[in-house]
Amino acid sequence: MLFLALRHLFSRKKQTILIFLGISLGTMMYTVISGMQEGMKEFVEERLMSNTSHIKISAREQTIKVKEMTELFFPDAGNYTDIEKKEKTFVRWLVPPYGQREEAHIIYPQGWFDRLRENNDVIDYAPTLSLNVIITKGKSRYASSITGIIPERHERVMSIEKYIQTGNLKDLQGGGSKVIAGKQLLENIGARLGDTILLSVGTGELKPLKIVGIIDFGVKHLDARTLLAHLTDVQKLNKTPGQISEISVSLYQMEKSQIIADQWKKIATDNVESWQEANANFLQIFRFQDIVRDVVTIAMLIVAGFGIYNVLSITINQKKKEIAILRSMGFTPRHIIELFLIQGVILGITGALVGLLAGFSTNLYMATIELGSEGNKIMISHSIIIYITAFLLAFISAVLASILPSFSAGKLTPIDIIRSEV
Amino acid sequence: MSIVARNLIKEVGDPASRIISNINLVINDGEFISISGRSGSGKSTLLYLLSTLDQPTSGELIINEKQITTLSVEEIHHFRNKHLGFVFQFHYLLPELNAIENVLMPARKNNQIEEKTEYAHELFKIFDIENKKNKLPGQLSGGEQQRVAIARALIMKPSYLFADEPTGNLDSKNGNIVMNILKETNLHLKTTVILVTHEPEYSAMADREIILIDGVIKQNQTRKNTIKNISDKTKFKKTITKKKL
Numbered sequence: 109m110l111f112l113a114l115r116h117l118f119s120r121k122k123q124t125i126l127i128f129l130g131i132s133l134g135t136m137m138y139t140v141i142s143g144m145q146e147g148m149k150e151f152v153e154e155r156l157m158s159n160t161s162h163i164k165i166s167a168r169e170q171t172i173k174v175k176e177m178t179e180l181f182f183p184d185a186g187n188y189t190d191i192e193k194k195e196k197t198f199v200r201w202l203v204p205p206y207g208q209r210e211e212a213h214i215i216y217p218q219g220w221f222d223r224l225r226e227n228n229d230v231i232d233y234a235p236t237l238s239l240n241v242i243i244t245k246g247k248s249r250y251a252s253s254i255t256g257i258i259p260e261r262h263e264r265v266m267s268i269e270k271y272i273q274t275g276n277l278k279d280l281q282g283g284g285s286k287v288i289a290g291k292q293l294l295e296n297i298g299a300r301l302g303d304t305i306l307l308s309v310g311t312g313e314l315k316p317l318k319i320v321g322i323i324d325f326g327v328k329h330l331d332a333r334t335l336l337a338h339l340t341d342v343q344k345l346n347k348t349p350g351q352i353s354e355i356s357v358s359l360y361q362m363e364k365s366q367i368i369a370d371q372w373k374k375i376a377t378d379n380v381e382s383w384q385e386a387n388a389n390f391l392q393i394f395r396f397q398d399i400v401r402d403v404v405t406i407a408m409l410i411v412a413g414f415g416i417y418n419v420l421s422i423t424i425n426q427k428k429k430e431i432a433i434l435r436s437m438g439f440t441p442r443h444i445i446e447l448f449l450i451q452g453v454i455l456g457i458t459g460a461l462v463g464l465l466a467g468f469s470t471n472l473y474m475a476t477i478e479l480g481s482e483g484n485k486i487m488i489s490h491s492i493i494i495y496i497t498a499f500l501l502a503f504i505s506a507v508l509a510s511i512l513p514s515f516s517a518g519k520l521t522p523i524d525i526i527r528s529e530v
Numbered sequence: 531m532s533i534v535a536r537n538l539i540k541e542v543g544d545p546a547s548r549i550i551s552n553i554n555l556v557i558n559d560g561e562f563i564s565i566s567g568r569s570g571s572g573k574s575t576l577l578y579l580l581s582t583l584d585q586p587t588s589g590e591l592i593i594n595e596k597q598i599t600t601l602s603v604e605e606i607h608h609f610r611n612k613h614l615g616f617v618f619q620f621h622y623l624l625p626e627l628n629a630i631e632n633v634l635m636p637a638r639k640n641n642q643i644e645e646k647t648e649y650a651h652e653l654f655k656i657f658d659i660e661n662k663k664n665k666l667p668g669q670l671s672g673g674e675q676q677r678v679a680i681a682r683a684l685i686m687k688p689s690y691l692f693a694d695e696p697t698g699n700l701d702s703k704n705g706n707i708v709m710n711i712l713k714e715t716n717l718h719l720k721t722t723v724i725l726v727t728h729e730p731e732y733s734a735m736a737d738r739e740i741i742l743i744d745g746v747i748k749q750n751q752t753r754k755n756t757i758k759n760i761s762d763k764t765k766f767k768k769t770i771t772k773k774k775l
Contacts (some may be wrong), residue, residue, distance in 0.1 A: 111638065115626035260708040356577060436583060437636040437682075438611020523584040526618070 109443055113450040116423065123419045128459045130412030131502050135463025136470065138405040138498040143471040145397050146489030152390060154267070155327055159387050161234070161265050161356030163372070165220060166379045167212035177205045213237075213351045214378050220355055223400035229359050231369055234261040235352040237342050241335070244306040244314060245297045252293060254307065254335040256342025265358040266322075274301055275321020283338040290334035307335075307345060315345050347463075363372040409501060412459070413509035416452050418512040424448060431517060432525035445518035452510020454504075460502035464495055531594050531689060533557040533580055538589035540575055540745075549575045550586070559689070562716040562723045564736035569728070574694055577726045581692040582606055582612055594689070602698045610733060611639050614685030615627040615691040615721075617712075619698040622623075623667035623675055623682075630654070630663045633682045646685055653681040673704030680711055684721070691715060693725045697732060709735060 117124045178199050214220065217235060224233040228388055237256040242249055259277045263269050269277055273290065289299070299305055301322060306314040317337060325331055343349050359365055362383075369382035384391060424431070431444055468490075475488040533556070536549070538548040552649035556616045557563055557580070567573045579591065582598050591598040594613065601609065623632045630650055637646040654660045657677040659670075667675055676696060683691055693712060697705035711731050716723045727733050741749040 112624070112626070112635075115624075119626040134687070429620065429622050430624050433616070433618070433624075434635075435607070436581075436610065436614075436616040438607045438609075438614075438639055440607040443639070523578055526583070 109447040109448035110450055113447055117451055117454060126384035127412060127415040127419060127455050127490055129413055131455060131506060132466060133461025134408030134412055135460045135502045136467040137408055137499045138501060139464060139494055140470050141401045142494040144492055145401060146494060147487035149394050150489055151487040153324060156387050160383045162359045162362055162383055163369050164308055164381045164386060165355040167214045167353050167458045168379050169212050170208055172207050174204045179232055213353050216353050224357060229364060231356045231358045231360055232261060232264040233355050234258060234265040236354045237339060237352050238354065239309055239346055241299055241307045241309055247298055248297060250297045252333050252335055254342055256337055257318040258339050265356045271323050271325050273322045279320045280338045282440050283340045285317050286320045287317040287325050288336040289319050290331035291322050291324040292328055292331035293334065294322060296332060299333045309346055310494065319349025322342055335420065379525060409505040413505045416455060416506055416509040417513060420448055420452065424513055424517045428525045431520055432522040435522040441518040445514045448514035448517050449510050452506050456503045456506025460499045463500060465501060532591040533582060538579055538586050540579060541587045549651045551581065553747060557722060560720045560722055562737045563740060564725045564727055564733040565740045566728055566733045569657060571742040573742045576742060577692055577724060582610060589608050592696040607611040611636055611707040612686060614687045615688035617696045619695040623678060625667050627686055628664050628666050629678045633685050633756055634679055635682060636686050650685060653684060657681055673700055673707060676700060676708050690722045690723065695726055704746060707752050746772035
């Protein structure tokens with residue numbers, strides 16, 4: 109019936125082209141919008157992941173709470189059931205205690221290390237210590253932060269290596285007062301590779317560190333505040349040997365990070381955060397964008413689908429007597445269903461394919477558009493999944509739209525048609 | 531090889547009204563039968579019952595020893611494709627296809643286009659529409675369209691040709707041509723022709739005339755002197771018999 113279906117399509121060129129365009133445009137819209145969104149998502153996710161591990165275990169800020177202090181110093185207060193006695197020992201602070209108990213650090217790192225080493229989901233973990241520091245170079249001062257890492261562990265947990273422009277993460281190995289600095293930071297303080305900068309943690313003591321590498325994430329505010337040094341160097345700087353503030357963990361399955369983080373939360377006194385939680389606002393934006401794209405695409409395809417439905421229904425009505433004669437020639441109801449279903453399927457497939465091609469070329473073009481003067485280009489994803497999804501969406505909506513009219517055509521009997529015609 | 535109808539009854543509507551009541555009929559191979567009667571007498575309904583397009587309310591229909599009422603949908607359509615040809619008052623040609631594609635449409639069902647193309651060309655020659663082969667139905671006159679429709683009915687060399695007022699929409703000249711074709715088909719191809727008509731002149735060309743009144747056979751008569759054809763047309767005989775089709 110393909111032969112006759114094609115003839116039908118060609119005999120009403122205008123309608124065919126209109127529906128065809130509708131499907132193509134819908135498919136193209138989906139691929140272009142998806143390409144941009146996925147591209148941006150990949151870009152942002154990559155940057156985020158270079159700075160966020162799958163699971164981050166960080167120290168809890170130890171704030172002083174009035175209730176805890178009261179219980180500590182006056183253990184009897186509040187424990188009385190007798191109202192009289194309770195009134196006697198009622199504690200009223202003239203100045204309620206407040207502030208932080210001590211610098212935030214993970215209280216028992218070895219416990220975490222043991223646990224992580226034994227966990228089968230964990231690839232590796234990397235302890236770090238982050239400090240706020242003041243950089244002194246000549247007469248200028250500059251506030252920044254420094255992160256102490258163990259290079260060989262860190263590069264297994266975060267994709268940081270590829271952002272290092274000059275030098276190597278391994279240069280930090282073994283300590284020795286070396287530091288990798290953000291590109292923007294160096295510009296800001298006017299330092300170059302090989303220079304020595306002085307750092308202080310606020311105690312007045314200055315510690316010299318040599319710049320052995322430059323890192324460039326391409327995100328300005330990050331690059332202006334990044335200093336990487338060996339963990340032991342940073343611990344020495346802070347005069348807190350063995351202290352760490354964060355453990356970054358990488359997992360075999362990134363998708364399981366939320367589930368695993370939730371398990372650990374139950375047993376941990378420290379903060380446990382999955383990357384989804386750490387980047388919740390970004391993920392929300394992505395989800396919102398996905399919804400917008402889906403709504404637009406589905407709206408387009410519904411319009412195209414209704415087009416198919418209408419045209420087929422009208423055609424079937426006009427062609428009743430031809431259906432009757434086909435049946436009298438020995439074409440079965442199945443042939444009749446085929447005849448009209450094929451038309452919808454052809455429109456769906458060709459429309460989708462042309463839409464994919466148009467979407468692909470639009471994406472190729474868009475990837476060359478420069479944003480601003482820095483040479484950054486629009487990130488476009490060419491993921492095959494986008495194209496497969498777009499094709500399936502168009503194809504399925506075309507088939508769905510042609511199923512109903514086709515089956516109603518199949519139900520017509522020759523005798524009913526002949527009787528109603530004469 | 532024959533069509534046998536036993537106690538055919540057709541009722542329609544609710545409450546049921548009988549259009550065809552208790553018809554017993556035997557149509558032998560190679561006969562030319564006309565069914566006539568007033569409008570509303572049930573003659574078209576009888577034709578559609580005999581030709582499997584309509585199902586009787588009760589009764590039996592046996593064509594070529596096959597109990598039609600027990601056949602599956604696939605089987606019945608296959609049977610129609612192989613053994614039955616139809617000509618209607620309106621030609622019902624497919625407007626998207628040209629004349630020859632229309633004629634070959636039944637062959638398309640079984641992928642027999644190539645085998646049948648030669649025969650199609652012959653039919654066009656016999657029906658004197660050879661130069662119209664590649665024209666679309668819209669470019670043909672009513673008489674030409676009906677001749678194409680007959681060619682389409684004959685392409686599978688059916689044993690039975692059912693014609694429902696094939697001349698009803700034509701002027702007398704074209705009507706005559708169509709009737710001659712039917713008659714010669716019957717004579718030379720030995721195709722059994724069952725014709726519904728209300729024109730006595732055409733009805734008289736049949737070997738046997740059946741007259742229906744209110745769904746009942748009033749007359750079932752074999753003619754002694756049938757009119758062979760209206761204007762002498764020998765072309766048919768020559769081409770067909772030569773080729774031993």
